[in-house]
Amino acid sequence: MCVNRQLRLAKRPVGEPSPDDFEIVEEETPTPTDGEVLVKVLQVSLDPAMRGWMSDAPSYVPPVGLGEVMRAGTAGVVVESHSDRLAPGDFVVGILGVQEQGIADAKALTRVDTGMAPLATYLGGLGMPGLTAYFGLTEVGDLREGDTVVISGAAGAVGSVAGQIAKAKGAGQVVGIAGRPAKCSWLVDELGFDAAIDYKREHVARRLHELCPNGINVYFDNVGGDILDAALANLAWGARVVICGAISQYNAADGMRGPRNYMMLLVRRARMQGFLVFDYVKQYGDALREMAGWRADGRLKTREEIVSGSIEDFQPTLMKLFRGENIGKLVLQIAEP
Amino acid sequence: MCVNRQLRLAKRPVGEPSPDDFEIVEEETPTPTDGEVLVKVLQVSLDPAMRGWMSDAPSYVPPVGLGEVMRAGTAGVVVESHSDRLAPGDFVVGILGVQEQGIADAKALTRVDTGMAPLATYLGGLGMPGLTAYFGLTEVGDLREGDTVVISGAAGAVGSVAGQIAKAKGAGQVVGIAGRPAKCSWLVDELGFDAAIDYKREHVARRLHELCPNGINVYFDNVGGDILDAALANLAWGARVVICGAISQYNAADGMRGPRNYMMLLVRRARMQGFLVFDYVKQYGDALREMAGWRADGRLKTREEIVSGSIEDFQPTLMKLFRGENIGKLVLQIAEP
Numbered sequence: 001m002c003v004n005r006q007l008r009l010a011k012r013p014v015g016e017p018s019p020d021d022f023e024i025v026e027e028e029t030p031t032p033t034d035g036e037v038l039v040k041v042l043q044v045s046l047d048p049a050m051r052g053w054m055s056d057a058p059s060y061v062p063p064v065g066l067g068e069v070m071r072a073g074t075a076g077v078v079v080e081s082h083s084d085r086l087a088p089g090d091f092v093v094g095i096l097g098v099q100e101q102g103i104a105d106a107k108a109l110t111r112v113d114t115g116m117a118p119l120a121t122y123l124g125g126l127g128m129p130g131l132t133a134y135f136g137l138t139e140v141g142d143l144r145e146g147d148t149v150v151i152s153g154a155a156g157a158v159g160s161v162a163g164q165i166a167k168a169k170g171a172g173q174v175v176g177i178a179g180r181p182a183k184c185s186w187l188v189d190e191l192g193f194d195a196a197i198d199y200k201r202e203h204v205a206r207r208l209h210e211l212c213p214n215g216i217n218v219y220f221d222n223v224g225g226d227i228l229d230a231a232l233a234n235l236a237w238g239a240r241v242v243i244c245g246a247i248s249q250y251n252a253a254d255g256m257r258g259p260r261n262y263m264m265l266l267v268r269r270a271r272m273q274g275f276l277v278f279d280y281v282k283q284y285g286d287a288l289r290e291m292a293g294w295r296a297d298g299r300l301k302t303r304e305e306i307v308s309g310s311i312e313d314f315q316p317t318l319m320k321l322f323r324g325e326n327i328g329k330l331v332l333q334i335a336e337p
Numbered sequence: 338m339c340v341n342r343q344l345r346l347a348k349r350p351v352g353e354p355s356p357d358d359f360e361i362v363e364e365e366t367p368t369p370t371d372g373e374v375l376v377k378v379l380q381v382s383l384d385p386a387m388r389g390w391m392s393d394a395p396s397y398v399p400p401v402g403l404g405e406v407m408r409a410g411t412a413g414v415v416v417e418s419h420s421d422r423l424a425p426g427d428f429v430v431g432i433l434g435v436q437e438q439g440i441a442d443a444k445a446l447t448r449v450d451t452g453m454a455p456l457a458t459y460l461g462g463l464g465m466p467g468l469t470a471y472f473g474l475t476e477v478g479d480l481r482e483g484d485t486v487v488i489s490g491a492a493g494a495v496g497s498v499a500g501q502i503a504k505a506k507g508a509g510q511v512v513g514i515a516g517r518p519a520k521c522s523w524l525v526d527e528l529g530f531d532a533a534i535d536y537k538r539e540h541v542a543r544r545l546h547e548l549c550p551n552g553i554n555v556y557f558d559n560v561g562g563d564i565l566d567a568a569l570a571n572l573a574w575g576a577r578v579v580i581c582g583a584i585s586q587y588n589a590a591d592g593m594r595g596p597r598n599y600m601m602l603l604v605r606r607a608r609m610q611g612f613l614v615f616d617y618v619k620q621y622g623d624a625l626r627e628m629a630g631w632r633a634d635g636r637l638k639t640r641e642e643i644v645s646g647s648i649e650d651f652q653p654t655l656m657k658l659f660r661g662e663n664i665g666k667l668v669l670q671i672a673e674p
Contacts, residue, residue, distance in 0.1 A: 058604065233395075255597060256598070256599075258595025258598070258599050259599060260593045261595070262580070262599070262609070263583055263611070265611030266611030267396055268611070269611060271610035272608065272610070273602060273608035273609070275606055276606065279606060
């Protein structure tokens with residue numbers, strides 16, 4: 001355990017991230033000091049937001065610096081502890097980055113119970129994506145009983161949980177938008193969505209009009225672009241548009257495209273609002289307890305797609321995410337416990 | 338008074354409305370029946386929203402039908418009354434369209450006091466534009482004391498009133514964005530805006546950054562396009578973006594351009610919300626009383642630019658509006674009382 005391998009950001013990507021944008025570097029394994037622990041990273045979370053972190057445009061967190069370890073949510077096991085909060089052998093999640101080992105203040109890590117759910121679930125449905133779905137729908141979307149709810153990126157880590165939370169919280173019609181028949185049937189047959197639209201094969205605006213004849217009350221957007229425009233065209237009076245992400249736009253080399261139909265906010269007296277899960281940190285505990293309950297009674301199904309490999313596989317696995325090849329939470333497994 | 342001349346919509350404009358899109362038609366003067374009055378139209382209001390009414394895209398009101406009188410707010414004088422609500426000689430405002438005479442149910446017209454303010458003011462600062470500014474800022478923008486408020490289209494009928502209401506309601510910094518030095522100096526020197534940005538000569542995003550170092554709390558948008566993007570880039574945490582209009586985009590033959598920077602709603606946890614003044618009809622009376630008070634004590638200055646002519650001048654006067662040539666409310670005077 002003397003050598004730690006890291007994936008560092010070498011260049012700022014233009015358009016899609018390419019292998020050249022990263023470099024693998026070896027350094028001596030760092031030594032934890034008081035209050036810190038050394039963690040062996042087992043799993044790296046792949047998230048659409050990573051593309052933003054690689055860019056130096058103004059955002060909600062500073063960009064990853066050139067030459068710095070690529071930021072990433074991770075799950076791992078404590079191998080050395082200088083804190084009484086964590087002991088060797090404890091499984092933890094935290095933002096340790098794309099590297100084989102990391103040190104962190106024990107307070108910055110969350111111990112998780114792998115007896116209750118698999119480790120990767122804490123990077124997905126019972127982790128940041130799940131919490132993002134929860135607060136986006138309930139706090140920003142102001143979800144009300146009987147609402148017609150539409151979710152884009154519905155087969156992804158956030159979207160798949162959002163649809164199930166909507167049903168658990170009493171929504172009426174819940175429609176998911178996703179990009180392959182296998183995803184759509186998973187949403188409807190396994191997760192209990194009322195309907196799904198395959199945006200690669202169907203006319204989204206027309207299908208939304210058919211499936212939501214009284215309009216959309218809450219639209220939870222993970223994708224931006226044409227699908228956001230199709231949803232805006234179908235809003236109900238007083239609708240809430242929750243801006244969670246815009247994965248269709250993150251790799252556009254010529255800049256983001258804005259929603260052409262945003263004046264429907266005026267026509268339908270609707271609002272569009274952005275948020276970040278971190279704003280709700282004080283409510284994480286209550287939300288996770290509620291979600292764990294739904295998971296236990298079968299109302300919340302979580303799914304992870306785990307790619308086995310090493311930190312070298314980070315870029316190709318991230319591209320899998322941007323191409324929409326995953327169903328559920330995409331995770332890169334880089335070591336076994 | 339046997340012949341009534343009307344301007345009717347002959348074709349749906351593509352891009353900017355052209356003279357060919359309208360036709361002048363003579364018809365017999367209509368006869369009012371029970372509850373109705375006949376009004377001699379004196380002034381026609383020119384409003385950016387008119388462009389939308391000419392289009393058959395889905396909107397908040399049905400489009401003007403081909404062959405129908407062009408919809409317009411008007412001010413006029415009652416010449417014949419079959420209602421005890423109004424008497425001949427009363428001055429009224431209402432939506433009578435671009436024609437020399439119109440009949441309407443007396444209940445659909447509002448009698449105005451030309452002793453308190455000139456007739457045209459009731460099409461401007463003490464009419465729909467003033468009310469739009471009022472409810473957009475207070476209800477949708479949720480204006481709070483000390484807020485930094487930015488208003489685009491600030492020298493127009495709505496924007497010029499919005500900035501003054503913001504000051505009257507206790508806003509901190511109020512910045513207007515307009516398109517000529519004469520407009521900018523009017524905003525600052527006459528109306529009490531704290532600063533103005535000439536978007537034709539200055540870099541809007543950079544100037545907003547300088548003038549609003551803590552970010553924009555309320556952005557009242559009348560224009561859309563690049564200026565909306567510049568404002569989005571400068572939002573404060575928790576900002577409210579009020580979508581009132583998008584005059585820069587209405588004549589785009591290749592469709593609206595959406596705000597590229599809309600993801601700043603997420604970065605700054607902000608919301609963007611549309612509205613229409615008609616939603617607040619029950620509160621008109623209170624708002625108008627408050628505004629009349631401000632007008633009486635000098636806190637609200639209203640200005641109208643009155644073009645003298647006939648209904649034939651409707652299209653060129655509308656183009657004056659779209660080219661931003663007016664300061665304050667633009668009105669076409671087609672007759673004298």
